[in-house]
Amino acid sequence: MTDHPDERLSRAFAALSDPVRRDIVARLTIGDATVSDLASPYDISLQAVSKHVKVLADAGLVSQRKEAQRRPVHLESQALAAMTGWIERHQQRAEQRMSRLEEVLADLPSSDTTESGADR
Amino acid sequence: MTDHPDERLSRAFAALSDPVRRDIVARLTIGDATVSDLASPYDISLQAVSKHVKVLADAGLVSQRKEAQRRPVHLESQALAAMTGWIERHQQRAEQRMSRLEEVLADLPSSDTTESGADR
DNA sequence: TCCTTATTCAACCTTGAGGTTGAATACGAC
DNA sequence: GTCGTATTCAACCTCAAGGTTGAATAAGGA
Secondary structure: OOOOHHHHHHHHHHHHOOHHHHHHHHHHHHOOEOHHHHHOOOOOOHHHHHHHHHHHHHOOOEEEOOEOOEOOEEEOHHHHHHHHHHHHHHHHHHHHHHHHHHHHHHOOOOOOOOOOOOOO | OOOOHHHHHHHHHHHHOOHHHHHHHHHHHHOOEOHHHHHOOOOOOHHHHHHHHHHHHHOOOEEEOOEOOEOOEEEOHHHHHHHHHHHHHHHHHHHHHHHHHHHHHHOOOOOOOOOOOOOO
16 A cells, blocks of 8 residues: 555544544553444444544554454554654754754844744 | 644644645744745645645644734644644553563463453 | 735635445354 | 354445635735
8 A cells, every 4th residue: 555654654644633543542552452342432333433443554553453253453553653753853853943043042132033034 | 713622633633644734844843934935845836835834723733923924834843742742642551551461471371372352 | 006925715626534324245153 | 054243345425625726915115
């Protein structure tokens, strides 16, 4: 499924943008669960939940092994790590920049402190 | 805009599920930028980029101040923190559980190690 | 005042996401 | 083999997402 790294990230974020899927992920932190297990709390059809699981699987966030007719779903926590990786890299960059900026501003002879398209 | 915390998270994840918007976020870690600045690298229309910025803003990931006719966009890095917060909480939970499980398995008289809907 | 620049609003098109229902499939139990 | 259980496949519906173009708005500059 075209595991272009960028697309994988896109799918991972998209996967967690749905509250039901976030809920499923939360549920899976307690332990593996079958599709029917996962479906029971919701008012939606089993097929809908099956689709949700597929979305999570395509994003690499969960895996499914087969066990008789059941397909227990397992949370792949290292995929979550990849997401925090991306976010934290950028967050850090932004914050480093801000602190550098504050340093500079502190040394300034207090004129007008408007900063915008100043760079570029 | 109904700042229900769950919806906010949903919007934040949805926002970062688009590669163009992730790109914009990356660009903003370097410094604030106007909509036209942000649009220049892309082949899509200015209006499309304006929409992307709006999506990011509705998710709380960026803010826009007004400055003459310009609307410089600023990255709100603490919103990124909220996302990592959610992910890391669940990641941690899953990993703690796994390590507890390994402990238990280590103490076991090595029978079949199939684990599934065992809980519940 | 009139023009130019920067951005947004509005209407529209196309595609994909999330839901439904009704088969099809896969496997264990009898 | 046949039945029941667990899950997926397929076709379909509806609505929102991301894109387009063409006006409208806002504010500085001549």
